[in-house]
Amino acid sequence: MKYKSQKVAYWFFALSMLLLVLQIVYGFVMGFARIGFDNLHEFVPFNVARAVHTNLLVVWLLSGFMGAAYYIIPEEAQRELVNVKLAYVQLISLALVGVTAIVGFHFNIWEGRKFLEIPRPLDYLVVVNVLLFLGLILTTLFKGKRQTTTALVLSMGLLFAALLYLPGMIPFDSQVTDSFFRWWVVHLWVEGVWELIMGGILSFLLIKLTGVDREVIEKWLYVIVGLTFLSGVLGTGHHYYYIGVNKIWIIVGGIFSALEPLAFLAMALFAVNMYRKGEKKHPNKLALYWTLGAAITSFVGAGLLGFAHTLPQTNIYTHGTLVTAMHGHLAFWGAYGMIVLAIISYSLPNLTGRKLYDSSRGRMAFWLANIGMLGMTVAFGVAGVAQVYLERKFKMDFMLVQKEIAIHFVVLVLCASIFATGIVLYIIDFYKHGRPTDEALEINE
Amino acid sequence: MLSKKQARAFFLGGTLVTFLIFIGLTIYSFSKGNDQTNRENLTADVVRGKEIWESNNCMGCHTLLGEGAYYAPELTKVVDRLNIRYDGNGEEVIKSILMSPSPWQLNGRKMVAYGMTEQEAGDVIAFFKWIGKIDLNGFDRVISPLAKEKMNK
Numbered sequence: 001m002k003y004k005s006q007k008v009a010y011w012f013f014a015l016s017m018l019l020l021v022l023q024i025v026y027g028f029v030m031g032f033a034r035i036g037f038d039n040l041h042e043f044v045p046f047n048v049a050r051a052v053h054t055n056l057l058v059v060w061l062l063s064g065f066m067g068a069a070y071y072i073i074p075e076e077a078q079r080e081l082v083n084v085k086l087a088y089v090q091l092i093s094l095a096l097v098g099v100t101a102i103v104g105f106h107f108n109i110w111e112g113r114k115f116l117e118i119p120r121p122l123d124y125l126v127v128v129n130v131l132l133f134l135g136l137i138l139t140t141l142f143k144g145k146r147q148t149t150t151a152l153v154l155s156m157g158l159l160f161a162a163l164l165y166l167p168g169m170i171p172f173d174s175q176v177t178d179s180f181f182r183w184w185v186v187h188l189w190v191e192g193v194w195e196l197i198m199g200g201i202l203s204f205l206l207i208k209l210t211g212v213d214r215e216v217i218e219k220w221l222y223v224i225v226g227l228t229f230l231s232g233v234l235g236t237g238h239h240y241y242y243i244g245v246n247k248i249w250i251i252v253g254g255i256f257s258a259l260e261p262l263a264f265l266a267m268a269l270f271a272v273n274m275y276r277k278g279e280k281k282h283p284n285k286l287a288l289y290w291t292l293g294a295a296i297t298s299f300v301g302a303g304l305l306g307f308a309h310t311l312p313q314t315n316i317y318t319h320g321t322l323v324t325a326m327h328g329h330l331a332f333w334g335a336y337g338m339i340v341l342a343i344i345s346y347s348l349p350n351l352t353g354r355k356l357y358d359s360s361r362g363r364m365a366f367w368l369a370n371i372g373m374l375g376m377t378v379a380f381g382v383a384g385v386a387q388v389y390l391e392r393k394f395k396m397d398f399m400l401v402q403k404e405i406a407i408h409f410v411v412l413v414l415c416a417s418i419f420a421t422g423i424v425l426y427i428i429d430f431y432k433h434g435r436p437t438d439e440a441l442e443i444n445e
Numbered sequence: 446m447l448s449k450k451q452a453r454a455f456f457l458g459g460t461l462v463t464f465l466i467f468i469g470l471t472i473y474s475f476s477k478g479n480d481q482t483n484r485e486n487l488t489a490d491v492v493r494g495k496e497i498w499e500s501n502n503c504m505g506c507h508t509l510l511g512e513g514a515y516y517a518p519e520l521t522k523v524v525d526r527l528n529i530r531y532d533g534n535g536e537e538v539i540k541s542i543l544m545s546p547s548p549w550q551l552n553g554r555k556m557v558a559y560g561m562t563e564q565e566a567g568d569v570i571a572f573f574k575w576i577g578k579i580d581l582n583g584f585d586r587v588i589s590p591l592a593k594e595k596m597n598k
Contacts, residue, residue, distance in 0.1 A: 220452070226455045243511065399551065
């Protein structure tokens with residue numbers, strides 16, 4: 001840690017961990033309901049569990065991204081954050097808005113639009129919160145001694161993410177138009193601007209962990225985010241194949257979606273090559289595990305599995321089945337979950353002064369979480385492919401098919417338990433680091 | 446060898462061009478003659494039905510136009526499908542499910558008991574019927590509720 005104000009990042013990370021745990025709890029509620037144990041139906045029906053699960057995902061990742069920005073931007077701009085008190089106000093208001101939304105879901109207060117269930121009045125509070133965050137980050141960056149590419153890409157990702165929230169707030173009478181613009185938010189977030197955020201964090205971590213020259217890393221960062229937008233923006237078309245808009249999207253979406261894995265492949269190759277080139281052997285092995293893991297798993301989850309089901313000829317059968325859940329889980333985990341855990345693993349020892357760089361608990365956390373998530377992906381995949389054949393090809397009734405594939409959810413719950421064990425170990429490690437302290441300023445990396 | 450400046454130009458140029466094409470295609474696909482969203486048949490009932498659909502987060506279990514949570518059946522063309530299964534009484538069946546004061550529990554999975562009024566249930570049905578008439582570029586043939594019901598019968 002080089003600046004006292006970076007300490008605020010710790011509390012965003014702590015909030016992030018708390019919300020991740022809650023997200024997993026609601027995931028279990030859904031997993032058990034799919035096996036037939038929906039005893040909580042009266043209090044937490046499936047649609048509540050589902051909305052809480054996906055919204056918590058978004059909020060814990062955003063909280064992690066914000067923490068990453070509060071850690072990275074002062075260091076890159078070489079100055080203290082412009083206003084630390086306001087950063088804490090932003091943290092508390094983010095937590096309050098998130099908790100209010102999630103409590104509201106339990107009382108049927110929501111919008112019922114996948115991933116954007118937060119009711120409209122709270123949307124405005126989200127906007128105010130994010131504006132405050134961006135104000136703090138951008139002012140710090142531009143008042144700083146230098147504006148690095150890493151900081152600019154990260155800030156650009158955060159700014160675009162905020163701007164792209166707005167199309168999701170426009171009301172539409174038509175379900176088709178509503179869905180069309182909802183994807184402007186959801187797709188252009190996860191397959192567009194969030195990749196800028198991921199790229200920015202990845203670049204910062206590689207500079208710190210490998211010691212490769214900043215100019216080299218940042219040059220390739222531009223190439224990767226360039227590839228991301230080149231393929232990802234028009235790749236939005238894969239959500240438009242079969243929802244009631246013009247056929248032109250089948251051609252455009254098909255071609256550009258097929259290019260999307262390139263950006264993720266480039267990111268994986270970039271991370272591994274920089275690691276190999278690097279002469280500096282940073283002792284924080286856990287941060288390195290998570291960093292390289294994020295780059296590689298995102299290629300498999302977001303790149304390859306995304307490609308497997310966004311070809312129009314495949315998607316016509318897989319659209320609206322559990323195959324989407326298969327891709328979604330590994331993609332979010334690899335691309336965003338792991339990069340947040342990477343920046344936390346890197347910054348915690350620096351914030352707290354406790355150098356728990358390579359604990360066996362930390363390594364177990366990495367492997368259990370990843371093995372568990374891979375197992376969950378396979379379980380979703382087998383269930384999804386079986387669903388496609390039985391329901392879409394052999395025309396069996398939806399619920400009969402669900403009974404046939406219920407066994408795969410037993411496997412899913414078992415793998416989710418392994419995953420959850422990994423996350424619990426990670427959080428124990430987080431706790432063991434203790435609180436951030438100014439004394440950490442004096443300890444060199 | 447690629448310089449950092451060239452890499453930045455590739456990023457900024459590529460992003461600008463693809464965004465412009467994206468906006469152009471959006472305008473194209475909603476323009477007259479290319480719009481296939483069934484917009485012309487949107488009535489007040491359908492819009493009210495959509496509001497009910499959203500305010501109860503039906504997509505949190507069901508799918509519609511292939512979008513949702515895969516926990517409960519796809520509802521695109523649900524009226525046609527239930528008409529075949531229940532000898533032309535599909536709408537009545539849907540109404541009774543939506544107006545039921547206790548959870549509907551066919552094949553084991555419970556649905557929240559919404560206890561809607563007849564008017565509200567009618568609006569939701571109008572919404573489903575409007576959805577059923579959208580041109581889905583062949584997806585409707587794959588989920589093929591009509592063929593499916595004939596086969597199951």
